[in-house]
Amino acid sequence: MSLVVQRTPDASTFFRGQTIFLTGGTGCLGGCLLFKLALKLDARKIFVLVRGSAAQAMASWARTMPIEIEPVFATGKVHLVVGDFTKGDFGIEPATLAELAEQVTLVVHAAASISLKAPLRTTIANNCIPTLQLAKLSTTFTKLSCFAYISSAYANSFLPDGVVEEKIYEMGDAEKEVSDILETGSVSRGMAHLSHLEGVAPYYVGKHLTERLLPSRYPHLPILIVRPTIIGPAISQPYPYYGPSGSCPISTYMRGYMKAPDSGIFHVSPYHPMGTNILDEIPVDLVANILLLHLLHGTRGIVHAGAQSYVPRTLSHIHADIRAFCPSESAPFTYVTDMTIEQGKYARFWKLFGRDWHFSNKATKPLLAVMGPLSVALEDHDAASFMRNRARIIAEAILKSKTKL
C-alpha cells in the first residue's frame, strides 16, 4: 500500500457532511472519538456499535465519561447499533445493516480485544477475522469514502530495533499463515513461513496479519490504517487524564508496579544500558486527532500515531515517575544487557518496554502545525510534568483503595 495524502482543509465543513460507523465506542480511543465527532466536529450522524445492549453501553460511558456522555447524546446524532463483532454480520439486524449500507461515509473500526494474554487462535478469530468481515460488509456501503482500521505500531514487532516505516512489511503468504494458525492454533516451528512471528505476542501477530489481508482481499476499499504506539491518558479531551482502566498499558504497568514492586531488572539493548530507549506512548486525544486529520485529508495507507508526534520519553523516564511513588524499601530499577540475568516479572510480561523502535511519522509531520479542533500542536503542554502527575494520580488512587478496605 502506498501512502496518498490529499488536501481538503476545513474540519467543520467536512465532518458536518459525514455519517460514521464507529466500533469500539465504549473503549478508550472510541470514546474519545465519539466525544470529538459529536461535540467538537458536529458530525452529521454517528452509528456506534455496542456490545450486549444499549443499557450496558450507557453504564460503561457513565463510568468512563460521566459528565461528557449526556451532551454527546443530547446532540441527537448518536445512534446505537447493538451487535458483536464475533458474530456473522456483526450480529447487526438486517434492517440496520441496510441503513448503514445506504448512509455511512466513514467506517472507523476501533473495537478489539486488546488482551496480550489471549492465545493466538483466539486473537486471530476475535480480532483479525472480524476486521476482514467488517471490510467485506463495508464494500456494500454505497457512499463510503474511507475505511479506517486501528492497528498497532507493534504489528511489526518481529523487526529488529531501529526505524519502522509507515508501510506493510510483507513476509510471505498471509492467507496461508492465517489458515494455518486457525487450524493449528500456533506459530509452530515446523512452519518456516511463520518463523518470523515466533516469540511475537499473539495480539500483535493478529494486527500484522490483518494489515496484510485487508488490502489484498479488498483492493478497491479506500483503506486507512492507523498504528498507535502505546495509548496514554488524554491531555484534555474528553477531559484531562481520561483513559478507561486497563486501556492505557503504561498506567496499568505503573499501577501494578506501585502495588507490588519486583526485582526491577530489565533487559535492554547494549545501545541503551541506562534504559534510555524510547518507551513510545501518546495521549489518546492526540491519536484521535491524528486519525481524524487523516480522514479529513483523504489519506490512504499506513499512518503511525506515536511519540514522534508528541514527546518521546524513555523507559528510564517512566521508571523515574514510578519510583517516586514506590515503597522506599523496593529495589531500584536496574538495566542489564546480559540476557542470562533473570528479569523481573513485569519486564517478562511487558517485553516491548526494553526494545528500541523508532516509528516514522512522515505522514503526519506536514499536519503537526494544523490549528483548530484537530490540532496536535502542544502549545504550553509540559509532557514530563503531565506524565509525572499521572503517576501521582495512580498512587493516590491506590492509597484511597487501601484506606477503604
Ligand SMILES: NC(=O)c1ccc[n+]([C@@H]2O[C@H](COP(=O)([O-])OP(=O)(O)OC[C@H]3O[C@@H](n4cnc5c(N)ncnc54)[C@H](OP(=O)(O)O)[C@@H]3O)[C@@H](O)[C@H]2O)c1
Ligand atoms: N490501548 C492501547 O495502548 C493501544 C495501542 C495500540 C493500538 N490499539 C488499538 O486501538 C484500538 C482501540 O483500543 P482501545 O485502547 O480503545 O481498546 P479498549 O479500551 O479495550 O476498547 C475496546 C473496545 O472494543 C469493544 N469490543 C471488544 N470486543 C468486542 C466485540 N466482540 N464486539 C463488539 N465490540 C467489542 C469494546 O466493547 P466493550 O465495552 O463491550 O468491551 C470496547 O468498546 C484497538 O484496535 C486496539 O487494538 C490500542
